Amino acid sequence: MIDIAREAFSLAGIDVEYVNMSWARALQQARDGYIDAVVGALPGDAPDFVFPDAATGYSTIALYTHPDNDWQYGGIESLSELTLLAINGYAYSPVLNRYIERHQDDPERVWILSGPAPLSRAIELLHQQRSDVFPEDRYVMNWQLQQEGDTESLRMAAVIHESPIYVAFSPVGRDSTQLATLLSEGARALQRSGRVSEILARYGVSWSD
Known part of the structure; x- marks a missing residue:
């Protein structure tokens, strides 16, 4: 998504500086006007942000366990006897978000992770x-496990949600609406030219995956 955003904005003569920080901090920094946008947002993450018309990616949220754990997902209540890991400030799915909010003060049910490298x-x-179990985007998890050289080290227990994801712009930024429009226009141009497919291929995914 960052690669696509860089090239989309370059069509308008705009340079992109990417800074890695915790998700919760990134959202707050954008709300305070210190940064222009966050990358990889669902509408549930930041309903007050300015979203472009065009998504810059597609997220498939899956649940992961230790490979020796044969637990099967049977709806949200099947998590009740497990410890669920969640990253501070992330949105996963409407149902799972409500579950995390309901149990976030009970570390036996929900363990919230923060910091720059929570994955x-x-x-x-x-x-x-x-x-016991951790929700994460399937493509992000596959990439991370590939970098660690052990793609079989975790078990994908279930896919629980699929959704477009976005670069979302600061709700207080004076240029947020214009930037969102420029990103949408640039991303569509890259899609038409085939450049998006070339970018995604570097990561082993395609727009239709």
């Missing part, structure tokens, strides 16, 4: 069997 921490906790 690596979540994978480590699952490997150590210190927690």
Whole structure:
């Protein structure tokens, strides 16, 4: 998504600076006007933000467990006897978001992770069997496990939600509406030219996956 945003904005002569920070901090920084946008947002993450017309990606949220764990997802209540990891400020699905909000003060039910590298921490906790299940975008998790050289180290137990995802712009930014429009126009131009497919291919995915 960052690669697509860089090239889409370059068509309008705009440079993109990407800064890695925790998701909750990124949302607050944008709300305070210190940064222009966040990458990988669902409308449920930031309903007050300015969203472009065109999505810049597509998210498939899955539940992951240790490979020795044979638990099967049978609806939200099937999580009740497990410890669920969740990243602070993330939106996963409407149903799971409500579950996390309901139990976020009970660490036996929901364990909230923060910081700049919560995905690596979540994978480590699952490997150590210190927690039971973790929701993550399927493409993000596949990429992370490939980088670690062990794509079989976790089990994908279920896919629970699919949704377009966006670069979302600060609700207080004076240029947010214009930037959202420029991103949509640029992304569509890259899609028509075939450039989006070339970018995605570097990561082993396609727009239709």
